[in-house]
Amino acid sequence: MIDQLKVILQDNFKNKDLGHLKYFLGIEVARSSEGIVLNQRKYALELVSKVGLSTAKPADTPLEQNLKLTSYEFDQKFPLDEKDELLTDPSMFRRMVGRLLYLTMTRPNISFAVQTLSQYMQSPKQSHLEAASRVIKYVKKEPALGLLMSAKSTKELVAFCDSDWASCAVSRKLVSGYCIKMGDSLLSWKSKKQNTIARSSAEAEYRSMAGTVAELIWLIGLLKELDVEAKISALLYCNNKAALQIAANLMFHERTKHIE
Incomplete structure (x- = not known):
């Protein structure tokens, strides 16, 4: 597919094949038997x-x-x-x-x-x-x-998420963060202040989990489009027991009535 694309581009535009990518828009690319390093x-x-x-x-x-x-x-x-x-x-x-x-x-x-x-x-x-x-x-x-895209990476997606609670002195909003890896290679990460104010630490962690799952679903769809064989099920790690119990069994109680 790559070779076909190169032929089509050369037929329609003046271009030059510079070989493997080494430097692009400030990002340096180094290749070895261990994988690809971006810095x-x-x-x-x-x-x-x-x-x-x-x-x-x-x-x-x-x-x-x-x-x-x-x-x-x-x-x-x-x-x-x-x-x-x-x-x-x-x-x-x-x-x-x-x-x-x-x-x-x-x-x-x-x-x-x-x-x-x-x-x-x-x-x-x-x-x-x-x-x-x-x-x-x-x-x-x-x-x-920088980042190492490991050549020996497995096809399993693993996500880690965490959140603080009302740490912003001005708005009392929470900051949540996550990182998603395929084997040993980091694919996606984010640290962002949420739009809403959480009324408990369990709710803050649960919202963080929800945001991470949305990113996981998008990544799985992207990998399917690229014909990359990846396990549909992904591991999601969270360090809050209450949030884990809510995710496993969404019962209606005081902590979940406004995060349905």
């Missing part, structure tokens, strides 16, 4: 250089532990003692977050930090800029980190 090393080093952090000390984590970022509007209603002024030029912060968003294509480990920072694009403060700089310092520590 954005060149893009990451350029990002560190552009923001002027080439001489900065690398950070061990993307965000500080227990860091609670708030919006400028929230600070106006509930003023704190610390001085945290608005940035005079917010364009620098917006460019940094935009570049980090593109980097998450091969760096799932910064997805949570980037989705947190992207909520403050409208009125960024000094604390937001410092947090974004820390993420870039973390990227600087190992710029060549």
Whole structure:
């Protein structure tokens, strides 16, 4: 099919076959007997250089532990003692977050930090800029980190999902995340703030499971279209016993009456 497509394209357009993919839109592709590695090393080093952090000390984590970022509007209603002024030029912060968003294509480990920072694009403060700089310092520590698409991967889909509960100080909404693997290869991942407010941790975890299952169903359909033999049944892991019991037996009780 690939050879037929190449012939059709060459008959209709002027093009050149450059062989195996090595570099495309900032993504580097390396092949070996172990599989295919995708990384954005060149893009990451350029990002560190552009923001002027080439001489900065690398950070061990993307965000500080227990860091609670708030919006400028929230600070106006509930003023704190610390001085945290608005940035005079917010364009620098917006460019940094935009570049980090593109980097998450091969760096799932910064997805949570980037989705947190992207909520403050409208009125960024000094604390937001410092947090974004820390993420870039973390990227600087190992710029060549990426994804391995293993050649020895099994055809079994495995998903992991988790959620916090009312962690956002401003909206009290939950952040849920998941990652889906085929064997040892990571296919899909997401870290996102949900649209609704969960009234219990069990409900928060259950909503996270529902979102993960929707992504699993879409992936299974895509694999069928590509003629990839994959097991229809997929394993879904969750660490909340109440949510697991609701998923196994959806009984009507207080915790489920508003998540039908």
